[in-house]
Amino acid sequence: MGFGILFFGYFxxxxxxxxxxxxxxxxxxxxxxxxxxxxxxGHKAAFRKCVPVDAALxxxxxxxAAGRTFSLFTDDSVPGIVLSVLWxxxxxLLHFFLTGAIRSLAVEAEDKKIASRANFNRSFSTTVYVxxxxxxxxxxxxxxxxxxxxxxxxxxxxxxxxxFMSFLIYTSFVCFIPVTGEVKEPEPSKIPFVTxxxxxxxxxxxxxxxxxxxxYREYLDxxxxxxxxxxxxxxx
Numbered sequence: 001m002g003f004g005i006l007f008f009g010y011f012x013x014x015x016x017x018x019x020x021x022x023x024x025x026x027x028x029x030x031x032x033x034x035x036x037x038x039x040x041x042g043h044k045a046a047f048r049k050c051v052p053v054d055a056a057l058x059x060x061x062x063x064x065a066a067g068r069t070f071s072l073f074t075d076d077s078v079p080g081i082v083l084s085v086l087w088x089x090x091x092x093l094l095h096f097f098l099t100g101a102i103r104s105l106a107v108e109a110e111d112k113k114i115a116s117r118a119n120f121n122r123s124f125s126t127t128v129y130v131x132x133x134x135x136x137x138x139x140x141x142x143x144x145x146x147x148x149x150x151x152x153x154x155x156x157x158x159x160x161x162x163x164f165m166s167f168l169i170y171t172s173f174v175c176f177i178p179v180t181g182e183v184k185e186p187e188p189s190k191i192p193f194v195t196x197x198x199x200x201x202x203x204x205x206x207x208x209x210x211x212x213x214x215x216y217r218e219y220l221d222x223x224x225x226x227x228x229x230x231x232x233x234x235x236x
Contacts, residue, residue: 002039003173009033010169013057014091014162018155024065030058044108046101053097057090076140084136092129095165096122102172111175117168124164128157 013029034054040047064083066072073079103118135150142150189195 002036003169006033006036007169007173009036011166018158022068026061027058027065030054030061044101044105046104049097050094053094057094060087060090081136085133088129088132092126095125114171121164121168125161128161131157
């Protein structure tokens, strides 16, 4: 359906951006996420709102990468600060629309757990990125001690947001399987523990697929029953 690609793309985009060494991972992650969102848009129209936002995030990442590669500016310079704020603001919008799309899908599927997780992630990610924007704008004028606390807090909040969102996307990947899809049996690993995890995930996905198919059959039966019968016109 696209959630597996989205999980990988999201993690690459937002995990490696927190480490000091920069190696263009956010750009790669943005384009993988863009591919996933294009696939998901075919299943749910709400994901279409995420596509231009992710494209904008990729564009900002490209500008930041060019500045760092060619030493056009530093992160603490005015252009660097503006781009950092713009990146965080775009990431905020991406989280806002993405959690909204997942929530919409969960409500339609009557999955209250994922809908609740999506609501929480929307509120939490908004809070995190508002804090990051505020910290970026005020880091240069804050006392050194407060600045250090703010830096550590921004890393912890970013990590928490990454974990919560990754879990939301992963559970969506497990639960929202199209009725026309198939679950491939996992290949055994040399590590027994990994094999056991893959087998449990496979059984869970297969069970979910069968439940989705059963619900879809019930939906079609109900739709057929509610369809008004067409009376044939009598010939004069």
